[in-house]
Amino acid sequence: MADFLAFLKAAGRAVVKGSPAYYGWLAFLGAWMALGGAAMGWQLLNGLGVTNLSDQVPWGVYIANFTFMVGMAAAAVMLVIPTYIYHDDALHDVSILGELLAVSALVMCLGFIVSDLGRPDRFWHLMPIIGRFNFPQSILAWDVVVINGYLVINGYIVTYLLFTKFRGKVPEKKMYMPVLFLGVFWAIGIHTVTAFLYSGLGGRAFWHSAVLPIRFLASAFASGPSFLIIALIVVRDRMKFPVTDAALDRLRQIVAIAMILNLFLSASEIFVEMYPGTVHSASMRYLLVGLHGHHKLVPYIWTGICLDTFAAVVFVTRPLHSKQKTMIAACACAVVGVWIEKGMGLVIPGFIPSSLGEIVEYSPSFVEFSISAGVWALGGFVYTMLLKIGVPIELGEMRKPGVPNVPIGLNAFGGHHGHDDHAHGGAS
């Protein structure tokens, strides 16, 4: 496939070109990735003993980040649903950026899972035929299926659209629309399955709640599009990608509703646990107010709740969110707040107290911190690369040799909503 080779070559050229700021950004990510890589090597040599995990708290920051990242991946569909289900065009032109985010987030999910395995060398046991897959009994087996499936779906959509436009052709609807719709359901699926991973454990009262899946979706649709708002502003300012204010405002509406719903659902959970005060509320008490003198997570979770609340207030108050700086701050708060409450704020209390009532607290070790930061940097790197390839193709700047440099519809999904302003300008 000569065209595909040309595509890869052009992509290679695109990612190495850039301003000093771009190289600085790559160096920054590279430093964290190097730290993470070194920490990962150390963990592989010495085993999970280098973590602060224990039999009482067997999951920690890796699985917490994994859970959060599944939400980020699922949130990509919030750019697709309004466009294709409600025929609302505001987000039409930017939906490709969501797909790219999904791919990056999934890479991070896989990174966190591999970091968490005691025997990553035995990953082949999960493969069909040569391995032995406990499907459909194990929800974790389901998760493996849906997450890899989602990666395939999004990888296909992104590659198909970009590659087609690279060749100067208009993407054919029948080639991607069915997959796109499948992706919408699949996105809901990955986060629901990930929630079932927790709520399906009858022995862990803290997670054993039917609200969990919908809470997961709400928080995902608050954090993912919040991140995208920041990403869109960066892409608009730095790469001259045309992002309309209408698109940003539509996303703001989505995160506002999702965050309010998330706070409401969390509050419902807190009420149901705390008001009757059954023995099963011990984990919630540990999280919110501490238990028997142990309260490592209390300041942590209240920080998360405050950040979420602040974000929600900004999202619904016009004088606040009309200023771009405040809006960016609120979006960052939403991402961090959700990361706290559905990351470690969800995973750790499930194990405290242990099923025999023991209290063993947890906070990540330096190695865990480094590996997590490294996987984050890896995700940032992947997203940066994908933007460096995807944006010029969308803008019509990157084409197969011999194909005129004109944008095709200027939206990923090849429709007819192209912009007139042919924004030109090299990627910064």
Add this chain to the structure above:
Amino acid sequence: MLVAALGAGACHREAPHEHRDAPHTQTIQVVPRTPLIATFSCMAQCHSRLAPNPAQRELRTFHVDKRLNHGQTLTWCTFCHQDDQLDSLHLINGTLVPFDEAYRVCAQCHEERYRDWTRGVHGSTTGSWRDVGVRRSCPTCHNPHDPHRQQFESLPPPARERALGPHEGGHGATEGSPERAHGAPESTHE
């Protein structure tokens, strides 16, 4: 005694596809007590020459280590020991009972416990769950003269565990060398 169908001799080996018997029932052997009693036989060692004094009194010369603290009715040696045949115990109706069957004496009052014991529900049975189970007679664990529950020194919580749990702070680690509290040898009888 202890009714138990005889285990059918040779038992299952490892071969997975070999024909195996229907469930069969354990045979029970009770550990004899007399080899554990240093002063046994009482007759041979002392009492063939020295007749016991049946009068209830404070013991000053012999058996001073025995403190009788066993309920309201059991106030003197002869309640259980046969004073003219001190190698035997006796039931309330006068039937002589060898020391190795002391549980029959206990059973007179502690009937329910005794029934639990015959079923294997009370007391310790070791050895084999399938072939020969070794059971201990009541006095192996319960001092018949002073049957109050004794205390045990507990072995320490695991000190080098990854997470110490609520018992934070070091405990001296002791190698686990579990010893039996009742020093019954695993010899069998009956």
Add this chain to the structure above:
Amino acid sequence: MSDETNGPYTKVSLAEGVASSQTTRRVFLKVLGAATAATSTADAMGWEEYFQQHYKRLTDDDKRAIFARLEQQVRDRQGVDVHIRDPQPLDGVEFAYALNLQACVGCRRCEYACAQENNTSRSPEMHYIRVLQMEKGSLDVERSHTGYEGQVPQQGHYYMPVQCHHCRDAPCVRACPVNATWAEPDGIVVVDYNWCIGCRYCEAACPYFARRFNFEEPTLRASEINPEQGYLSNRLRPRGVMEKCTFCLQRTRQGLYPACLEACPTGSRKFGNLLDPNSEIRQVIETKRVYILHEEAGTNPRFYYFFG
């Protein structure tokens, strides 16, 4: 506590040979091998071990070769002759356990006997059994303590040892994504240490805190190794995999009682064949009132607490 008895714990490597001086290199090779997949040469761990199939797919010949290899590894590294067997479940036998809450004094002899029999790591220390010091007047494990010391039983307390309940509807078995843990026909829930990927989902799923993970290299002195080993039970475990109580299947499938029961000075522990109406375990269930821990979790355990 004098260190004379404890001594420095050397990393005597277990089963898959990861530890000691040369093993750092070996692990490195392994990591490299896994990363580059096809290029790595057969390192000390060996391809046949790396590509060893799931227990249920092994033929008798495979098993013979594997047991011989594992025995050789222990001989090479620790200088101990061990015998690895694979006793099979007995027909017409379903094991169950009962524990007398009224009799247990909480002395922890079962814990240490278990560690000794099952070759669990001494540093970090791993015990399959947890003895809870319960408050009189409550059956709530959250009010229990596990760190008590000294003379027992202590005033105002009773004791509840907890270990694997070998559930009929085991959440751990359902959770495992690769079928590395399953219930045998005689009810014993086992782990294939060579198949487990170390995700610890089973540990999260277990309501009894019964499963243990080898975060670190298990260590135990050569003199501490129990040489009579079962492949699915007390053989030496590698790092990074799950392990747990197996009702001492290397003993119980030969007709013996589990080590914890043998060690109990109070006769609180009862074990036997649930399908035999005359067994002690059936007698307990029929004549005593039993309590099932976390019965609301729907796990249907083969482990009963009783009063009497």
